[in-house]
Amino acid sequence: MINGARQIECTINGLGERAGNTSLEEVVMILQQHKDLGFYTQVHTQQLNPISREVAEIMRMPVQPNKAIVGSNAFSHSSGIHQDGFLKDAQTYEIINPEEVGAEGSKIVLTARSGRSALAYRFQKIGYQYNRNDIDILYQEFLKIADKKKEVEESDLQLLAQAYQTEPVTA
Numbered sequence: 001m002i003n004g005a006r007q008i009e010c011t012i013n014g015l016g017e018r019a020g021n022t023s024l025e026e027v028v029m030i031l032q033q034h035k036d037l038g039f040y041t042q043v044h045t046q047q048l049n050p051i052s053r054e055v056a057e058i059m060r061m062p063v064q065p066n067k068a069i070v071g072s073n074a075f076s077h078s079s080g081i082h083q084d085g086f087l088k089d090a091q092t093y094e095i096i097n098p099e100e101v102g103a104e105g106s107k108i109v110l111t112a113r114s115g116r117s118a119l120a121y122r123f124q125k126i127g128y129q130y131n132r133n134d135i136d137i138l139y140q141e142f143l144k145i146a147d148k149k150k151e152v153e154e155s156d157l158q159l160l161a162q163a164y165q166t167e168p169v170t171a
Contacts, residue, residue, distance in 0.1 A: 025069040049102035080115030110152035
């Protein structure tokens with residue numbers, strides 16, 4: 001018991017006994033981040049995302065993508081400066097490790113707002129190593145694709161890389 005509190009009324013995916021109850025995953029992870037103050041739960045945090053997905057499936061009510069901790073975008077990074085900071089030090093933008101809550105991991109999503117470091121990172125993830133000059137050239141072609149699509153997929157990067165290796169793109 002902390003300051004008289006023995007329990008918290010919570011919901012999973014906003015579903016619960018009544019409206020206005022707080023989100024289980026948010027309360028649990030706030031307490032988890034402040035263990036040094038004596039706060040704790042016996043919740044197995046790695047089950048938060050799997051439970052959320054199961055409730056969503058059973059209730060046929062999808063979780064909003066931008067929902068903290070359990071939403072599909074909770075650990076996604078899509079804008080240039082944000083991606084660059086995340087790649088340099090993940091804790092800058094993620095105080096919670098995705099695996100800690102049963103999420104699949106962090107994602108660098110390539111959009112028209114992405115920068116060169118994110119592009120280089122994603123190329124590296126699929127097996128291509130490019131120097132800074134190569135990335136500058138590829139980035140111009142990437143932007144042409146990104147301007148036409150909401151998200152640049154791995155298949156787009158493969159095609160871009162193959163075209164670059166066959167005939168270097170001219171600036």
